[in-house]
Amino acid sequence: MQRLTLSYVAGYLIVGGIGFLVAPNVALRLLLSNGAYGDIMPRVVGMFILVLGGLIFQFARGRDYRYYLYSTLARSFIVLVLTALYFRARDPLFLVLDAIILIGLLPSIYIAVQSARVGSECSRNRKPPNERLKLAAARSPK
DSSP, X not given: OHHHXXXXXXXXXXXXXXXXXXXXXXXXXXXXXXXXXXXHHHHHHHHHHHHHHHHHHHHHHTTOOTTHHHHHHHHHHHHHHHHHHXXXXXXXXXXXXXXXXXXXXXXXXXXXXXXHHHHHHHHHHSOOHHHHHHXXXXXXXX
16 A cells, blocks of 8 residues: 555646646646746756656655655644645645645654554563563573
8 A cells, every 4th residue: 555655646747847847837727826936946846856756666666665754744734834835825736736736745643643542562572672582591401
């Protein structure tokens, strides 16, 4: 499931990055933007989004989930900032971006909570190190 949610993130970042880099006005219209963002800055944002999408894609491809929790926290922060920007600018672009991110974020939060539960159950069932040493010493031949 982690791979699926990271693949979703990589997908929207790569597609969005290409859109902002190649055709920023079309991308902004598709995202229901009513703001004026010029021609250069959306392309710069597209460059960064495309590179970040490639990085996330490599994590998903390599099944490297060490930064999964951080990516979930980072996307939560992004949703908060985009929501605040919406209330400041009243541009629907920010709500559309929120929706795109939330589609992948909600399953990621569920996965993070489930992983934390499994981790806490494993640590509760584990014996302290000194107990393990005593058991190992008792089993070893003298």
